Amino acid sequence: MDKKEPDNKRREFLGEGWKLGLAAALGGAALSNLKCTPASGKTETLMTTDGQMVEVDTGQVEEMHHMEPGHNVRKGIPGRKFVMVIDLAKCENALACQRSCNKHHFVTGDNAWLKIYNMQDSPDAPPYWMPTLCMHCDKPACVTVCPVDATFKREDGLVLIDNDRCIGCRFCMAACPYSTRVFNWNEPKQEFEMDIDMVHAMHSPEHAGMPSVKGTVDKCDFCPHQAVKGELPHCVTACPNGVFYFGDKNEDTVTNGDETVRLSELLEKKAGYRLFEDLGTDPSVYYLPPKDRIAPFEEGLESYNEFQSVEKPEEPTAEDAQ
């Protein structure tokens, strides 16, 4: 019975909110046509999120830049080849990357897109922590088997998903050897701070999870929505130890936010490798072996939960409703 509650609310919202939604969509369309001129003196009638009609100076209205990415979403950002390096020596399972990823991609299911595995390669070898995300393979098995081109490979290296096209056959999930893909088995219980229509307007393969679509596949998108802003993926900036290096293979440069290094030098110096190289998937994610670790493995065990990767929100209180 307790499960029914949010569903009903959503249905109520759907019942009542469509008029508001329509108005806001029309308003949004009008807004996007406005040029951004400071204190123009002209005013525009808009509807606020709580349904009030207000007069606003057009100068106060911000133009929505990210509605048009300036490049073909299916082709990618010209001239780029995104890569990542994950330094296992620095990972202590702090989980900040996972939390940040979950937050910024509105991951609400039971399976995070970024996971930190408790790994042990052989009985005598010591265990270590291994973060994984989508490997953005250059020969992606998932793309090969997709019957409708919903998941696709771009020239800048990214493997993305068009959630408006996915038919939910889950063949890509069966094909991926890295178990990186997650499925929206039900209507995602996502909460957005901004207007839901705004979310839908921004909906693009370049920002996975915004919003997630029931009956379709989700996964790490390598944060191209950050790249176009000149910013690093959320996991990279969140990591307290600088485990993740993100960059461009064409420029031979990767950075973890603190230091910027030559990709080839880093891989050479620290014996970089890729996961399941022998499968021939050609991942865009490199690993540096867990040599000379900054912290003992055991310290990570405190935050390790074998059965959870997405923290469930506390029961929502009235104050949360901002």
Add this chain to the structure above:
Amino acid sequence: MKTREQLIEDLGPRKFNRGGMVWVGFLLVLIVAGLIAYIDQLIQGQVVTNMRDYVLWGVYISNFVFFVATSFVSAIAVAALRLTNSQWRRPFVRLAEIVSLACIIMAGLTIMIDMARPDRILNLFIHARLQSPITWDVIIIPTFMAVSLLLLYFPLLPDLAILRDHYAKAKPRLRKIYGALALKWQWTEKQLRLQGRSVHLLALMIIPLGLILESIDAYLFSTTYRVGWDSSNFAPYFISGAMVAGLGALISVVYVVRRYRKLTEYITEYHFDKLGKLFNLALLVYVYFNVNEYVIPLFTSKKGESEHLETLLEGEFAPAFWAVTLVGLLLPAILTIFKRYRKPKALFTIAVIVVIGSWWKRYLIVTPTLLHPYLPIQGVPESWRHYFPSMHEWLITSATLAMALLIITLLVRYLPVISIDKLLEDQKAAVQPKTQES
């Protein structure tokens, strides 16, 4: 020597008796229950199943594979026997065509049940990508369905005409329906030649189509990196498994129809013996492919593969695996060598067990592999490490099986189960013996 009227009486359409009504009612109840469950699945999403991110395919897919396998029966029992001129096929070819058609229709439906976004089904055509095995399925399943339908329909034309003429006075409404379906059939020279050639061509087509269908079904699995699926043995393994499942289903249906319609004179022990021999061959070939699939890999299996084989041979799935392998395959393969187990009743019992085993066999092909990904299963609820179908999945799956049986039942109800026309022809030939007939 039977008269035309007697043949129509014995083999032609017959109203359901009490048992038939109860049977149809039972199937309808299952179908309605499944339909309700499916509508709920559409509303709530596939969260109502017990599939999750690791076991991302479950009983829907294994049930689909079962239907695809069973639909292969027309390629063997109709086409192969026709091309080898095996006259003993006559009393059960039509039933084989019916089983095949029902199963391929249900295969097409079940695969859609697994799609989480059936509302986007047109994307399969609008955005089709030829390199995906699913697109191959989208091409082959309707093709096989169409050829199966024609392979049932074309040989039926003379029988439909016989029924049209039979009902001419007594039942004008039936006369109209059968008349329309008979396409003005008059046994003219031209019609006979055209029909003969068409049926021959269809029989020639259904064999490669069947082989392609079963292979593509295998490719759905073997084009992935998964341990237990990534096997070059898979397509022939599936083909031989399809022979077993298809013949098993056919023998079961033939026996039930024979008993229910009292056709012991038409479908004799001789026919069961012959079918039993064919069945035995299929079983032995399948045993051979199972050896290649499970025994030989033990020698060189990599770590992941060993773990996978272990769960089958002695782990979580061992009881099901051994039941399916020993009771559902090995024992039937041995028993059907002996004549007394090819008697109708014994063969029927064996066939039913084999069909049940075949269904579970597909379950064992799909599920255990998914529980052995390359990276360990971590960071997800513990329940995701196991899979057993939910109530929704059972209801929907039962409904698809019931639908297949309902299609078979209705076709048996309204169509002559054995070709009356051919029997009349045979009788005529017997009266005026021809030399070329062997």
